[in-house]
Structures are given as C-alpha cells and as structure tokens.
Amino acid sequence: MTEDIDAGTEASVPVWAVFGDLMSGLLGAFVLILVCVIGMQLELATKLEAEVKQRKVEAERLQTLEQALAGPLAAGRVTLDNGRIGISGSVLFALNSAELQPEGRQLLKSLAAPLAAYLQARNEMLMVSGFTDDRQVRGGNKQFADNWELSAQRALTVTRALIEEGIPSSSVFAAAFGAEQAVASNADADGRSKNRRVEMAPTPKRSDVKTKPHE
Numbered sequence: 001m002t003e004d005i006d007a008g009t010e011a012s013v014p015v016w017a018v019f020g021d022l023m024s025g026l027l028g029a030f031v032l033i034l035v036c037v038i039g040m041q042l043e044l045a046t047k048l049e050a051e052v053k054q055r056k057v058e059a060e061r062l063q064t065l066e067q068a069l070a071g072p073l074a075a076g077r078v079t080l081d082n083g084r085i086g087i088s089g090s091v092l093f094a095l096n097s098a099e100l101q102p103e104g105r106q107l108l109k110s111l112a113a114p115l116a117a118y119l120q121a122r123n124e125m126l127m128v129s130g131f132t133d134d135r136q137v138r139g140g141n142k143q144f145a146d147n148w149e150l151s152a153q154r155a156l157t158v159t160r161a162l163i164e165e166g167i168p169s170s171s172v173f174a175a176a177f178g179a180e181q182a183v184a185s186n187a188d189a190d191g192r193s194k195n196r197r198v199e200m201a202p203t204p205k206r207s208d209v210k211t212k213p214h215e
Contacts, residue, residue: 061122065202068114077107085111089131089154089196096137096144098153100161108158112165115200119171124202126172128162130155131199133192134179152176158198 062083069085072078079086092104100108119126130151137144144150155174163169184191 061202064122065118068118069111071114072107072110078111083201085200087198087200088193089198090193092158092198093154095196096150098144098150098157100157105161108161109165111200112162112167115162116167116171119167119202122202123205124171125205126162126167127175127201127203128155128159128172129175129177129199129201130158131177131181131195131197132179133195134182134186135192146178148176148178151178154198158200 062080065083065085066073066080069078069080073080077087077091087104087107091107092100094101115126118124130153132147132151134147137146137150144153152174155176159172159174162172179186179195182191182195183197184194186192186195
C-alpha cells in the first residue's frame with residue numbers, strides 16, 4: 001500500500017513546473033505579439049514618411065509650375081487646377097472649328113517658352129487634351145464626324161502650335177475626350193462654354209526600357 005502511494009507521488013508533476021511552462025508560453029506569445037506590433041508600426045511609419053515626401057514633391061512641382069506661368073495666370077488667360085492648365089475653347093477656336101484664332105495662337109506662343117523650360121528641368125512631358133460640350137457638330141461642317149473627332153483635332157492643333165513655338169516634339173502629345181469629363185452642366189450656354197476647353201498637364205516621362213538584342 002505504501003509503495004503504491006510513493007509511486008503515485010513520484011509520477012505526479014509539481015505545480016510550480018506546470019505554472020512555469022504556462023508563464024513561458026504566455027511570455028513567448030507576448031513577445032511575438034510585441035514584435036508584430038513593432039513591425040506594423042515601423043511599416044506604417046515608413047509609408048507615412050514616403051507619403052509626406054511625395055506630397056512635398058507634388059507641392060513643389062505645382063509651385064514651380066505656377067511660377068512658370070505667373071504671367072498668363074495673373075492676366076487671367078489660363079487657369080491652373082491641381083497641375084492642369086486650362087484654356088477656354090472660345091479663346092483658341094471658333095465654334096465647331098479646329099483652326100486657331102489669332103488670340104489663341106498668341107496665348108500659346110506666350111506659354112511655350114515657360115512650359116518648355118519647366119518640362120526640360122523636370123524631365124516631364126506635356127499632355128494636351130481636347131474637350132467639347134455635348135452638342136453634336138452642326139451646320140454645313142462636314143469636316144468632323146462627331147465631338148470625339150473635333151476634340152482630337154483641336155488637341156492636335158494646339159500640340160503642333162506648341163511644337164512650332166519651341167517645345168520639343170518628344171515632350172508633348174495629344175489626347176481627345178470629346179464630351180466626356182465635363183466640368184459644368186451642358187444644360188445652359190455658360191456651362192457648355194466651360195466644357196469647350198483645352199487642358200495641358202505635365203506628366204512624368206516613361207523610363208527608358210532596355211530591350212535585349214535579338215539573338
């Protein structure tokens with residue numbers, strides 16, 4: 001009988017040993033959680049720092065662009081909204097026309113030099129975008145099939161004029177949006193006038209892609 005009791009006592013595990021194992025496990029879990037939390041905080045801090053730097057770069061870019069266009073902006077001949085240079089379509093073209101008016105050509109001439117200097121300094125390109133209102137091309141004008149074609153031709157006309165005034169052809173390209181992306185309601189004449197516009201926006205150049213030579 002005594003031998004059986006002694007054997008049971010020897011087989012049992014001390015309470016303090018179980019408690020020690022439990023505390024070790026909890027400590028390990030706590031350390032693991034702490035490491036994860038620190039890692040997440042470092043990742044968030046890195047992302048925040050990168051975002052702050054990006055915003056600073058963007059703010060400096062906009063400030064540089066604003067300084068380059070100080071004259072036309074002060075005269076109210078162009079607008080600058082979040083890096084997009086806007087010109088009213090009525091300044092550049094007559095209704096349903098893609099031929100530059102004298103006032104429009106003179107304006108583009110005044111913009112070419114500061115834009116060329118800006119693009120060269122920042123290694124960027126200029127996207128020239130044409131927009132129209134939602135009214136279809138009317139009258140005897142059969143030159144354009146629709147507003148897409150009219151907006152495309154207007155963008156090309158401005159692009160070519162800027163190239164003629166000194167902006168390298170490799171630093172400017174045209175885009176057409178037709179009646180899409182309206183900035184005002186097309187329900188009245190004032191809104192349609194605002195939607196007939198040309199915008200110019202500096203964009204980063206694509207990095208040169210090195211292709212492997214043909215074997």
